[in-house]
Amino acid sequence: MDDSIYRGIIIRQNNYGDAHRMLSVFTKDSGIIKAVRYGVRGKKTSNAAAFQLFCYGDFKLRPSRGEIMTAVSADVLDGFYPVSEDIVKLSLLSYLADITYCLLGEGNPDNRILSMFLNTVYAAAYRNEGYTKLKTVYELKLMCAGGYMPSFSGCAECGGSPEYFRPDSGSFVCRAHHRAGDIKISKEAASLMKYIADSPDKRMLSFRLKDNSLLDELNAVTERYVSVQCEKSFESLRYFRAMLKA
Template identity: 35%
Template sequence: MSYIKTKGIVLKEMNVGEADKILTIFSKSKGKISGAARGARRPKSRLIAGTQLFCYSEFVLFKGKDMYSVNSCDVIEPFYEIREDLVKLTYAAHMNEILMDNVQEEQPSSKVLQLFLNSLYMLAKTGKSPDLITRVFEIKLMSILGYAPSVMGCLKCGREDFKDFYFSFEHCGFLCRQCTEGDRYALRLSEGAARAIHYIVYSNMKNVFNFEVSNSILLELEKVSKRYMKDRLDKEYNKLNFLKALK
């Protein structure tokens, strides 16, 4: 039997049998994997802390025939603030759903893992707007997955010195006003929203959350991101509607 040591975060926990769990772990070295955590629900189990949803740990895993089994896990960051707050938990669940759909089994992506960890960190430990954190996560994730919108200038005529920005879902990026003809779904963007999208696409992972926007720009970002994900990923992510109903 061979074993691997890897850092990873629990994306899903499923109870099986009397005291076991099957985990979906987004691991640094193996990407998304399934792991059986035997006895993890027993009160005295040494696996109890590290096998909870969104817990980030150093795992030692044995590779079995069908799936891995968790031999040990040392908690690095429990993110308990998220599990204890229904609003934060809903935002995290929304990001998690997008991740579960778009990261493949056994395909490591350290950039995506880093983005998710940074997003959860911002959500758990800072007062930053969860909506802004989520938009950054979505737009950056799309970029890492290969769907980066073209935001250097107008993607048709190449102009860069314009202020009347439009977002074209058909052509995946910015257009100037003159070039929107025939593009029925091009969405007018404020300069602030255009700058924010450009920043998210081009910023490095360390600084990607280091900006603030007004509420109206936040709404613009939501419109763009939601529609862009729907078109590219062929799915609508609606978990956050629940929070809107509460507001």
């Protein structure tokens, strides 16, 4: 079997054995795949920077007898280096990578989600966007792209005025029909949610708000939505929050 080139971004790194590293690469053609980079820990190897977390490029991978490929070399297109030097950005993107992993699984190509992820990494590296905005917008857009577009047409049970968001069904409900687990949401935050969900992916971060409290409110909703649909609470989210406070 021959080596192949995969264009993608490294979204996770774990230690593998004593001296190796397991990489998860979100690729264009094969979705999220794993590859081992042998002998990268503890000694200087050529091409080391190319295998940093959130490095985007063309990765040469070699099939092996097992399921996991070997990472041979890489041509970097963008290392997003401002991210690798900032622990808050790193921890935020690690959480966004985790929820992507959770929703998409391995081996499922999805170029819409990949380009949204790349847009978010780009914005984190080179643009002065707030963390809450990056997080909320990506959470919501990921859900939309992953088949969990919220339903914005009034109360799901009676069509009445939407006052709560129901994270297990992705719909809104009125005051009379809300139950435990639903999240109170203001009209303004619900409008912002619809605006972001409907916005073209490429322009998903191109809005300005006078008041960031609306984003804070929406952030609690999208975070809960992701967590309920993934049936998981994320360690990387707790870590991001801790880094934010530090």
